[in-house]
Amino acid sequence: MRMNPVFREGVQIYLIEGHGFVAYCFLLLILGSLELLTLFLPSLDPQIWMGPANLFKVSSVAALILIVYFGLRVANQEFVPWRFLPLKRWLRQEGVSVSEVALAQVSLLFLHTLIFVLLSSPLLIWAGAIARASGVSIFATLFLLFFYSVTYGVWALVAVTLLEHRVENRQVSIRCLFISLVFLSALLHLPLNPIAFLLSYLGGQELAPLVLWGWKWSAPTVHFLFHFFILGSGLLTYRWALRREGYL
Numbered sequence: 001m002r003m004n005p006v007f008r009e010g011v012q013i014y015l016i017e018g019h020g021f022v023a024y025c026f027l028l029l030i031l032g033s034l035e036l037l038t039l040f041l042p043s044l045d046p047q048i049w050m051g052p053a054n055l056f057k058v059s060s061v062a063a064l065i066l067i068v069y070f071g072l073r074v075a076n077q078e079f080v081p082w083r084f085l086p087l088k089r090w091l092r093q094e095g096v097s098v099s100e101v102a103l104a105q106v107s108l109l110f111l112h113t114l115i116f117v118l119l120s121s122p123l124l125i126w127a128g129a130i131a132r133a134s135g136v137s138i139f140a141t142l143f144l145l146f147f148y149s150v151t152y153g154v155w156a157l158v159a160v161t162l163l164e165h166r167v168e169n170r171q172v173s174i175r176c177l178f179i180s181l182v183f184l185s186a187l188l189h190l191p192l193n194p195i196a197f198l199l200s201y202l203g204g205q206e207l208a209p210l211v212l213w214g215w216k217w218s219a220p221t222v223h224f225l226f227h228f229f230i231l232g233s234g235l236l237t238y239r240w241a242l243r244r245e246g247y248l
Contacts, residue, residue, distance in 0.1 A: 006090055006104035011111075019080045020112065023070040024119055031123050034062050039130070056131035057202045059124055060141050061195055064148060067116045071149040072174050074112045075105075075156035081167050098242055105157050113149040117142055137202060144201075148194050151227050152178055154234035161241035181230070191219035192226045 014020030038058050077084050090096045121142055128138040156174050163170035185192035191200075191207040197219070200207045207219035217225075 004100055004104045004107075005096060006101050007107055009085065010104070010108040013080060013083050014074065014108075014112070019083070020074060020115075022079060023074055024115065027066050027070055027116060028119060028123070030066055031059065031063055031120055035059050035123060035127055054131070056124070056128045056133045056137075056141075057199055059127040060145075060198055060202060063120045063124060063141075064145055064194060064198060067113070067120065067145050067149045068152050068178065071109070071113050071116060071153045072156045072178060073171075075109045075153045076159055076170055076174055078167070078171060087161065087164060102238070102242065105160070106154075109150060109153045109157065113146055113153065116149065117146045120145070133202070140201065141198070144194075144198060147227070151231040151234070152181070154231060154238060158234060158238050158241050161238065185226070189222065191223050194227075197223045 035055065035058075038055050073079065087101065090101055091098065124141065125138055127133075128141075155177055156170075159170035159174050163173065182193060182195070185194075186196060190196045197207070199205075200219070
């Protein structure tokens with residue numbers, strides 16, 4: 001992977017030149033500020049450091065939204081987009097294969113998602129300690145944050161491929177897609193919604209199962225099948241987008 005020029009380009013722009021630090025700083029600033037406000041605004045009582053029981057829940061939901069949002073923006077090449085070489089140049093002038101481009105972009109998505117999760121983990125662990133959350137709950141939350149960010153972030157790669165030269169259009173499209181999926185999942189069946197599922201897990205509450213054609217599907221089963229469908233369809237659409245643009 002170190003020899004992949006597309007991967008090296010992403011690392012150079014976001015990490016070495018530091019253009020990705022804006023997203024990292026905003027994530028820490030917003031999440032940290034929210035945790036402090038949650039702790040200190042309700043009361044000035046000396047016992048406030050016992051923390052409200054819902055501090056970890058609030059922090060986890062905020063981290064979910066922030067990590068997915070900034071993950072979409074990074075994968076969508078919204079920071080200094082003019083610094084990235086067009087796909088056609090990589091494929092037709094630089095001699096990079098389609099598989100190398102796809103592998104590099106997916107690997108960069110994994111890398112940035114991992115960075116976002118690692119950056120937010122000290123704040124979430126701190127919130128979990130105050131709220132007396134179990135270690136299993138904290139670890140599961142970090143895993144879910146990574147899973148959700150990768151699942152939705154794949155669609156940003158689709159937008160980059162289909163709308164490469166229309167930056168504003170692809171910015172709007174991925175935001176609309178994410179918001180639509182969140183709202184529609186809540187309206188159709190609450191366990192499909194990532195926020196509702198995370199809150200129910202942290203609260204120890206069981207969401208209603210889905211009864212379909214005489215079969216009863218538990219909430220976790222339905223939830224993960226739905227998100228694996230989103231992830232799989234995103235990867236297939238990404239491949240179709242490459243084919244549509246004449247890269248395959």
